[in-house]
Amino acid sequence: MNIVVCVKYVPDATADRKFEDDYTVDRVGVDGLLSELDEYAVEQALQFREKREGEDIEITALTVGPEKAVDAVRKALQMGADKGVHVVDDAIAGSDYIATSLVLAKAIEKVGADLVVCGMASTDASGSVVPAMLAERLGMPQVTLASVIESQGDQVRIKRDNEGSTEVIGATLPIVLSVTDQSGEARYPSFKGIMAAKKKPLDTFSLSDLGVDAGQVGLSVAWSQVEDTTERPPRTAGEIVTDEDGSGADALVGFLASKKFI
Amino acid sequence: MSEVLVVIDHADGEVKKPTYELLTIARRLGEPSAVFFGSPDQGDAVAEKVKKYGAEKVYVVDDAQIKGYLVAPKAEALQQLAEKSSAAGGLAAILLPSTFENKEVAGRLAIKLGSGLITDAVDVAEGGVTTQSVFAGNYTVQAKVTQGTPIITVKPNSAAPEEAAGAGAVEAFTATVSDAAKTAQIVATQPRQATGRPELTEAAIVVSGGRGTGGNFESVEGFADSLGAAVGASRAAVDSGWMPHAFQVGQTGKTVSPQLYVANGISGAIQHRAGMQTSKTIVAVNKDPEAPIFELVDFGVVGDLHTVLPAATDKVKERKG
Ligand SMILES: Cc1cc2nc3c(=O)[nH]c(=O)nc-3n(C[C@H](O)[C@H](O)[C@H](O)COP(=O)(O)OP(=O)(O)OC[C@H]3O[C@@H](n4cnc5c(N)ncnc54)[C@H](O)[C@@H]3O)c2cc1C
Numbered sequence: 266m267n268i269v270v271c272v273k274y275v276p277d278a279t280a281d282r283k284f285e286d287d288y289t290v291d292r293v294g295v296d297g298l299l300s301e302l303d304e305y306a307v308e309q310a311l312q313f314r315e316k317r318e319g320e321d322i323e324i325t326a327l328t329v330g331p332e333k334a335v336d337a338v339r340k341a342l343q344m345g346a347d348k349g350v351h352v353v354d355d356a357i358a359g360s361d362y363i364a365t366s367l368v369l370a371k372a373i374e375k376v377g378a379d380l381v382v383c384g385m386a387s388t389d390a391s392g393s394v395v396p397a398m399l400a401e402r403l404g405m406p407q408v409t410l411a412s413v414i415e416s417q418g419d420q421v422r423i424k425r426d427n428e429g430s431t432e433v434i435g436a437t438l439p440i441v442l443s444v445t446d447q448s449g450e451a452r453y454p455s456f457k458g459i460m461a462a463k464k465k466p467l468d469t470f471s472l473s474d475l476g477v478d479a480g481q482v483g484l485s486v487a488w489s490q491v492e493d494t495t496e497r498p499p500r501t502a503g504e505i506v507t508d509e510d511g512s513g514a515d516a517l518v519g520f521l522a523s524k525k526f527i
Numbered sequence: 528m529s530e531v532l533v534v535i536d537h538a539d540g541e542v543k544k545p546t547y548e549l550l551t552i553a554r555r556l557g558e559p560s561a562v563f564f565g566s567p568d569q570g571d572a573v574a575e576k577v578k579k580y581g582a583e584k585v586y587v588v589d590d591a592q593i594k595g596y597l598v599a600p601k602a603e604a605l606q607q608l609a610e611k612s613s614a615a616g617g618l619a620a621i622l623l624p625s626t627f628e629n630k631e632v633a634g635r636l637a638i639k640l641g642s643g644l645i646t647d648a649v650d651v652a653e654g655g656v657t658t659q660s661v662f663a664g665n666y667t668v669q670a671k672v673t674q675g676t677p678i679i680t681v682k683p684n685s686a687a688p689e690e691a692a693g694a695g696a697v698e699a700f701t702a703t704v705s706d707a708a709k710t711a712q713i714v715a716t717q718p719r720q721a722t723g724r725p726e727l728t729e730a731a732i733v734v735s736g737g738r739g740t741g742g743n744f745e746s747v748e749g750f751a752d753s754l755g756a757a758v759g760a761s762r763a764a765v766d767s768g769w770m771p772h773a774f775q776v777g778q779t780g781k782t783v784s785p786q787l788y789v790a791n792g793i794s795g796a797i798q799h800r801a802g803m804q805t806s807k808t809i810v811a812v813n814k815d816p817e818a819p820i821f822e823l824v825d826f827g828v829v830g831d832l833h834t835v836l837p838a839a840t841d842k843v844k845e846r847k848g
């Protein structure tokens with residue numbers, strides 16, 4: 266069985282994230298890392314295999330992104346994935362969800378997958394749309410936003426929190442699965458894992474390797490375009506009081522009343 | 528004028544506020560037609576509601592073939608509706624309330640229609656320029672769909688609902704759902720218990736608690752009730768099992784943008800900020816004067832939430848009489 270985990274390389278959320286002059290996300294000037302939310306995807310792929318002792322399961326970590334994005338794949342290999350695939354091509358820069366999902370789908374088809382695992386959202390774009398798009402493109406059942414995953418044979422069941430309810434979803438492999446940060450903490454790479462990762466196979470594909478026309482991807486053909494970005498002005502420092510013998514509650518309620526909230 | 532399809536946000540026929548916000552926004556782009564996925568016998572009642580906010584047509588899509596499966600059937604139905612509308616008089620845009628499910632529907636629909644997609648807009652102007660709040664609320668982005676029919680998911684509280692009389696003509700629409708779209712089956716559904724408080728994403732005031740509550744949410748809930756507010760929680764509070772995940776505010780929970788957000792015993796981590804930074808007024812109660820949340824606040828109290836909040840609750844009640 267082949268499992269492909271889609272991992273994205275994103276700018277560190279705790280750094281000062283910013284945009285390039287062409288309004289694309291600055292993926293070079295800001296330190297990047299494997300999206301924290303995709304660590305949960307790697308974890309669930311590993312657990313899926315661990316629960317199926319004796320089965321021959323290979324886990325491939327796949328990323329689409331610039332040169333440095335290979336770091337995301339390396340981290341997944343350190344955690345325990347078997348091999349890596351990095352799709353890198355200058356033409357991909359500035360791609361929207363549509364083009365990104367196209368390239369990912371082509372790469373998944375090339376590797377071959379019985380199970381595709383994604384994170385619930387990328388921490389930079391936070392669209393939560395790529396997994397659904399992959400299901401659409403690959404013609405696989407969409408089993409997304411799972412907090413609990415169970416499987417037996419080719420049957421998979423998940424729990425999903427919806428707006429007003431919790432649902433159990435069932436489907437038959439092959440599927441596209443996405444997992445939330447409620448699915449269980451991701452493991453840290455062990456020293457052994459870090460050493461082993463160095464010897465694991467890592468393929469680099471260009472668009473032509475995947476049979477994707479460069480004219481179908483990238484900023485210039487994106488189906489939506491950013492026209493402007495503005496940094497939010499820092500909030501002006503508010504009034505801070507220290508509570509002493511009930512003065513805090515007085516001041517708080519006074520403030521709320523002055524703003525007509527009471 | 529071209530049609531704008533607006534997907535109705537509802538719970539079992541009970542139309543929710545974001546629907547009216549979307550209809551208000553839709554009128555800037557064209558002629559709003561509301562799309563109701565639900566039981567046909569609720570169609571007329573729903574139409575009565577949405578026509579007050581300018582819906583000229585109300586497509587009632589029987590969801591008998593749709594509701595048992597995840598996402599894919601809805602995307603197919605909207606594709607068929609969009610194609611019909613384009614052929615008839617032209618389609619200006621498709622607007623959906625920005626829930627996780629609708630974002631997924633929108634994603635599939637974008638591929639089916641060959642249309643650009645913008646998610647989590649907090650405003651849509653005439654001409655279709657959207658505003659999004661990104662990087663945990665640190666940037667706003669103006670964008671526009673440049674190919675096909677703009678598909679835009681819009682966050683709650685993005686516009687003040689404005690009434691406008693629409694014809695509200697009900698039109699039954701039968702979607703053809705393929706077998707391929709019925710492959711992820713909803714095997715069981717467990718509705719969440721009603722809290723009797725306003726819905727988190729729609730509320731004008733949200734009062735949240737974090738790890739600093741120590742697991743006792745009584746002070747937070749009491750204060751929320753005195754203000755008629757919704758209750759929220761940080762992930763630390765959710766992970767500790769003190770509050771259900773549905774109450775989580777932040778990157779992997781709900782994004783809220785109320786008039787007033789009160790953070791209690793919450794440090795203000797970037798992932799929490801991502802879900803509340805665009806609130807109009809922010810207040811915090813925290814016993815640590817160095818807590819990062821104080822960088823965001825309009826008003827802050829350094830103190831113990833278990834003494835400040837109950838006292839404040841009493842004073843609010845006094846004032847309200
Ligand atoms: C990928 C990812 C996604 C995440 N998504 C989210 C998300 O969606 N939402 C979210 O909230 N977090 C999220 N987090 C977690 C986030 O990083 C923080 O860990 C979390 O927000 C901390 O919650 P807290 O502020 O309640 O707890 P803490 O950071 O522990 O802060 C508790 C605060 O309470 C104060 N306090 C203690 N006792 C009292 C008292 N008696 N009275 C008053 N104040 C008191 C303390 O001074 C402290 O400031 C995410 C993290 C990751 C990595």
Ligand SMILES: Nc1ncnc2c1ncn2[C@@H]1O[C@H](COP(=O)(O)O)[C@@H](O)[C@H]1O
Nearest residue numbers: 271272329383384386387392393394395
């Ligand atoms: N460039 C990418 N490379 C690999 N995986 C990706 C990429 N973009 C998105 N994904 C996957 O899709 C999920 C959702 O992303 P998004 O729709 O951008 O929020 C992520 O958690 C990843 O698993």
